[in-house]
Amino acid sequence: MATTVIAEPKKRAAVGDENVVEMSWDPITRIVGSLGIYTKIDFTHKKVVECHSTSSIFRGYSIFMKNKDPRDTHFITSRICGICGDNHATCSVYAQNMAYGVKPPPLGEWIVNLGEAAEYMFDHNIFQDNLVGVDFCEMMVRETNPGVWEKALRTEAPHAKDHGYRTIADIMRALNPFTGEFYRETLQVSRYTREMFCLMEGRHVHPSTLYAGGVGTVPSIQLFTDYLVRLMRYIEFMKRVVPLHDDLFDFFYQALPGYEEVGRRRILLGCWGSFQDPNVCDYNYKTMEKWGRAMFVTPGVVVDGQLVTTSLVDINLGIRILLGSSYYEDWQNEETFVKNDPLGNPVDQKHPWNQTTIPKPQKRDFDGNYTWVMSPRWYDKRTKDHLALDTGGGPIARLWATALAKLVDIGYVKATGNSVKIRLPKTALKPEVEFEWKIPKWSNAIERDRARTYFQAYAAAVGLYCVEQALKEVHAGRTQTFTPFKVPDEAIGCGFHEAVRGVLSHHLVIRKGVVANYHPYPPTPWNANPRDIYGTPGPYEDAVQNTPIFEDNGPGKFKGIDIMRAVRSFDPCLPCGVHMYLGNGKTLKQMHTPTALMGLQKK
Amino acid sequence: MPTPQIVMDRPPAVKEVHVIWMTTGLGCDGDSVSVTAASLPSLEDLVMGNIPGLPKVYLHNPVLAYEVGDEFMKHWYDAAAGRLDPFVLVLEGSVPNEKIKKEGYWAALGTDPDTGQPITTNEWIDRLAPKALAIVCAGTCATYGGIHAMEGNPTGAMGLADYLGWNWRSKAGLPIVNVPGCPVQPDNMMETLLYLLYQVAGLAPMIPLDEQLRPTWLFGKTVHEGCDRAGYYEQGDFASEYGSPKCLVKIGCWGPVVNCNVTKRGWMDGVGGCPNVGGICIGCTMPGFPDKFMPFMDEPPGARFSSSVINVYGGLIRRLRGFTNATANKEPKWRHPRAALTTGYSPRHYGGN
Numbered sequence: 001m002a003t004t005v006i007a008e009p010k011k012r013a014a015v016g017d018e019n020v021v022e023m024s025w026d027p028i029t030r031i032v033g034s035l036g037i038y039t040k041i042d043f044t045h046k047k048v049v050e051c052h053s054t055s056s057i058f059r060g061y062s063i064f065m066k067n068k069d070p071r072d073t074h075f076i077t078s079r080i081c082g083i084c085g086d087n088h089a090t091c092s093v094y095a096q097n098m099a100y101g102v103k104p105p106p107l108g109e110w111i112v113n114l115g116e117a118a119e120y121m122f123d124h125n126i127f128q129d130n131l132v133g134v135d136f137c138e139m140m141v142r143e144t145n146p147g148v149w150e151k152a153l154r155t156e157a158p159h160a161k162d163h164g165y166r167t168i169a170d171i172m173r174a175l176n177p178f179t180g181e182f183y184r185e186t187l188q189v190s191r192y193t194r195e196m197f198c199l200m201e202g203r204h205v206h207p208s209t210l211y212a213g214g215v216g217t218v219p220s221i222q223l224f225t226d227y228l229v230r231l232m233r234y235i236e237f238m239k240r241v242v243p244l245h246d247d248l249f250d251f252f253y254q255a256l257p258g259y260e261e262v263g264r265r266r267i268l269l270g271c272w273g274s275f276q277d278p279n280v281c282d283y284n285y286k287t288m289e290k291w292g293r294a295m296f297v298t299p300g301v302v303v304d305g306q307l308v309t310t311s312l313v314d315i316n317l318g319i320r321i322l323l324g325s326s327y328y329e330d331w332q333n334e335e336t337f338v339k340n341d342p343l344g345n346p347v348d349q350k351h352p353w354n355q356t357t358i359p360k361p362q363k364r365d366f367d368g369n370y371t372w373v374m375s376p377r378w379y380d381k382r383t384k385d386h387l388a389l390d391t392g393g394g395p396i397a398r399l400w401a402t403a404l405a406k407l408v409d410i411g412y413v414k415a416t417g418n419s420v421k422i423r424l425p426k427t428a429l430k431p432e433v434e435f436e437w438k439i440p441k442w443s444n445a446i447e448r449d450r451a452r453t454y455f456q457a458y459a460a461a462v463g464l465y466c467v468e469q470a471l472k473e474v475h476a477g478r479t480q481t482f483t484p485f486k487v488p489d490e491a492i493g494c495g496f497h498e499a500v501r502g503v504l505s506h507h508l509v510i511r512k513g514v515v516a517n518y519h520p521y522p523p524t525p526w527n528a529n530p531r532d533i534y535g536t537p538g539p540y541e542d543a544v545q546n547t548p549i550f551e552d553n554g555p556g557k558f559k560g561i562d563i564m565r566a567v568r569s570f571d572p573c574l575p576c577g578v579h580m581y582l583g584n585g586k587t588l589k590q591m592h593t594p595t596a597l598m599g600l601q602k603k
Numbered sequence: 604m605p606t607p608q609i610v611m612d613r614p615p616a617v618k619e620v621h622v623i624w625m626t627t628g629l630g631c632d633g634d635s636v637s638v639t640a641a642s643l644p645s646l647e648d649l650v651m652g653n654i655p656g657l658p659k660v661y662l663h664n665p666v667l668a669y670e671v672g673d674e675f676m677k678h679w680y681d682a683a684a685g686r687l688d689p690f691v692l693v694l695e696g697s698v699p700n701e702k703i704k705k706e707g708y709w710a711a712l713g714t715d716p717d718t719g720q721p722i723t724t725n726e727w728i729d730r731l732a733p734k735a736l737a738i739v740c741a742g743t744c745a746t747y748g749g750i751h752a753m754e755g756n757p758t759g760a761m762g763l764a765d766y767l768g769w770n771w772r773s774k775a776g777l778p779i780v781n782v783p784g785c786p787v788q789p790d791n792m793m794e795t796l797l798y799l800l801y802q803v804a805g806l807a808p809m810i811p812l813d814e815q816l817r818p819t820w821l822f823g824k825t826v827h828e829g830c831d832r833a834g835y836y837e838q839g840d841f842a843s844e845y846g847s848p849k850c851l852v853k854i855g856c857w858g859p860v861v862n863c864n865v866t867k868r869g870w871m872d873g874v875g876g877c878p879n880v881g882g883i884c885i886g887c888t889m890p891g892f893p894d895k896f897m898p899f900m901d902e903p904p905g906a907r908f909s910s911s912v913i914n915v916y917g918g919l920i921r922r923l924r925g926f927t928n929a930t931a932n933k934e935p936k937w938r939h940p941r942a943a944l945t946t947g948y949s950p951r952h953y954g955g956n
Contacts, residue, residue, distance in 0.1 A: 025672030026713055029665045032632045036714070037672075057710045059629045060757040066953045067755065069898035075885055076893070079750040082633025082786060108846070126639065134669060177669050178650060187639065187647065191871065194640050198875025203865070204640065205633050206785055208875075208882025211900070216845040216881030226874075327707065334951065358950045359757055361707030364720055482846035512954035564671060
């Protein structure tokens with residue numbers, strides 16, 4: 001339940017409505033990390049009016065990594081995130097490989113790909129059906145939209161024969177936390193997919209067997225058998241899950257006309273690419289465009305539905321870290337670590353390679369600095385705009401960039417130019433199927449959630465391909481998984497990867513054999529950031545603003561379910577702690593819901 | 604002969620227990636995510652009452668909760684006011700030092716209605732600790748400080764026992780219970796909670812803890828003692844490169860002096876682990892983690908001698924390892940609650956001198 005605030009009369013006059021109410025939810029649960037939402041809602045026009053975003057936790061990785069042995073960086077940066085730490089470890093290894101000039105043996109690379117595929121399979125699965133899914137479960141829908149529940153009871157699920165649930169209401173009931181059958185099944189699926197992960201990377205979530213130069217995993221026949229058998233169970237599961245989610249999400253468009261506006265924002269998507277092809281990737285910056293385009297998820301920037309670039313060099317050079325509302329000192333006059341990239345291109349002072357992080361804790365002031373999160377932007381040299389790209393929680397950006405680029409074709413997955421086709425072989429109880437993810441009309445909450453399901457199938461398909469490639473190596477007797485290396489005194493490196501919820505980059509500078517600078521940029525800073533120096537709001541702010549309200553409850557019993565669906569569609573992962581604050585008006589009077597304990601009189 | 608008394612027929616001493624799980628230390632939520640992987644017992648086993656004799660468990664964890672915002676925070680305010688009783692407090696993440704700066708916050712949860720400012724995690728600890736039946740620290744950050752308490756850190760982070768005092772006792776007389784691991788091994792954490800529930804139910808004696816407040820049955824042995832590669836060590840056959848199936852001590856494994864059961868238990872249902880599957884042990888369960896084990900990929904200083912005399916005299920090695928184990932079981936001296944930052948924080952500096 002929300003803390004409710006009636007906007008002061010002046011403010012109401014300014015908005016021109018007597019029914020504008022500030023409401024807050026803090027913390028937002030069922031995400032990773034702590035997030036709060038502060039909204040201003042116009043109940044007459046049933047719309048969210050305004051939004052700011054703020055973070056509540058600072059740890060200082062970029063600071064305490066200075067002076068450390070560069071070989072320690074993937075062990076350390078894994079600890080940034082408790083659900084996708086391995087994505088950080090992997091990205092750090094990529095950056096180290098570049099800095100040390102080392103290329104792992106192909107088998108080492110296939111093993112990392114298999115670990116990362118398992119991570120996507122596990123993480124999207126648990127988030128989609130144990131966290132986000134609760135927003136679509138019977139309990140929630142009955143509380144927020146009784147009419148929708150009534151309709152769900154009467155609506156046959158179009159793919160009932162594929163997933164076994166006769167009506168949409170049956171699906172919703174199965175999603176109830178703990179008591180729902182599908183909820184419990186997915187929790188169990190999240191376990192055996194993590195076992196697949198542990199086979200390849202040792203432990204979840206902070207891997208033990210990853211190193212620059214390769215892996216310590218012992219590539220036995222048993223290793224790949226143990227993985228493959230579990231993978232086939234997952235593939236059979238996906239043949240039920242993709243149609244199940246299609247039915248559920250299509251139903252929302254049908255039951256609540258206009259639902260496409262929930263969480264909708266301009267199509268501004270970034271994807272930094274995933275799954276290296278060891279036949280192409282040599283970790284040399286100078287050939288990065290080539291090996292980036294060989295990845296099994298294509299890197300790309302999509303603006304208004306157009307693919308702006310697939311070049312990792314362009315992507316790299318365009319990254320800017322802006323201040324504007326954050327608790328840090330500016331680094332414009334600090335050391336410039338990298339003036340030019342290895343191709344001779346100039347590197348901006350606002351680029352992560354040149355960032356110096358100096359925290360400045362202070363009071364939260366919504367008219368000034370209000371967050372620990374900085375504002376990453378991508379500089380579009382065509383228009384000179386600092387674009388607030390989002391990742392849409394990962395999958396929608398990955399599928400969109402891959403589809404448009406039309407580069408991926410690995411048998412199990414094929415990009416067509418306007419869709420991605422995923423082929424899954426026969427399993428114990430189900431025949432071979434082909435799923436096709438088609439570029440949607442909108443970048444909105446429902447399509448972000450739908451893409452997540454399709455990407456689960458995509459990751460499984462890539463997993464199949466990589467098992468086959470790895471076994472080929474083992475059968476040929478090429479069982480090396482590690483290439484030795486030396487740490488140079490002076491070097492730079494960058495790693496690009498897709499964390500589960502979207503773009504991930506690590507930028508490393510080595511001087512005198514130790515870390516002189518290290519800046520990781522995970523997806524959540526891209527999604528959850530505040531207004532930058534140009535006043536451009538971050539993607540959550542943008543997506544929640546103007547979200548229409550479909551919930552039946554008025555201010556008294558308001559759950560904010562449409563806002564929750566909008567925010568959770570981005571798969572918020574905030575161990576760096578982000579709060580959202582929506583609304584910038586002062587409050588005269590606050591009203592509380594019966595359970596609200598936080599909002600005593602302010603003045 | 605009378606029918607023996609069985610657990611099934613005995614109502615628990617306490618009918619209901621709440622678990623207030625706070626993830627807002629300086630952490631990564633990796634321990635909450637970890638327990639969703641547990642199967643021995645699983646979260647469902649505890650929440651749905653699958654184990655006989657235990658009180659009903661109400662779990663309040665932000666990663667899993669149905670409720671949002673105030674509805675969720677209500678449990679925190681109720682617990683702080685003594686209205687939610689009894690409850691077990693679980694802390695995840697290290698405790699920052701909020702005294703070393705003039706204003707602002709390092710870690711917070713919720714907003715103070717009087718000031719409009721965030722309520723710090725430390726404030727919540729101060730409010731909840733006196734009311735808790737027991738406090739369990741999940742993971743190495745909450746137990747000893749961990750990664751975020753590394754040398755040079757800006758926040759002055761520490762473990763909960765550094766903050767509350769190592770001799771702290773709950774109102775029920777329990778010390779802090781530490782379940783270290785980065786992240787915590789899933790079943791280690793759930794099994795510790797299970798033990799405490801047995802204790803609360805009146806079915807088990809005081810939880811046995813060592814000096815570092817760890818359950819003794821989980822942390823009484825070293826990684827090496829449970830490692831299936833120890834046979835290579837015994838034969839003096841060491842890996843010189845990662846990817847080898849042999850003993851890893853010469854390329855950075857600290858297993859011989861680290862208290863942890865992962866080599867025995869695996870990571871999940873016996874799958875995965877660390878040195879047993881090719882990952883060097885970096886000491887992530889230890890009070891001295893990470894500083895005393897860095898650089899992780901170098902041979903530990905004690906390993907050179909002990910691995911070269913392995914065939915000569917096992918008793919001497921045990922004693923030498925005892926010294927290193929004692930050092931690794933101590934936290935670095937900069938982890939303290941005093942109003943001073945002594946971590947060597949220096950954000951512009953790198954490269955010696």
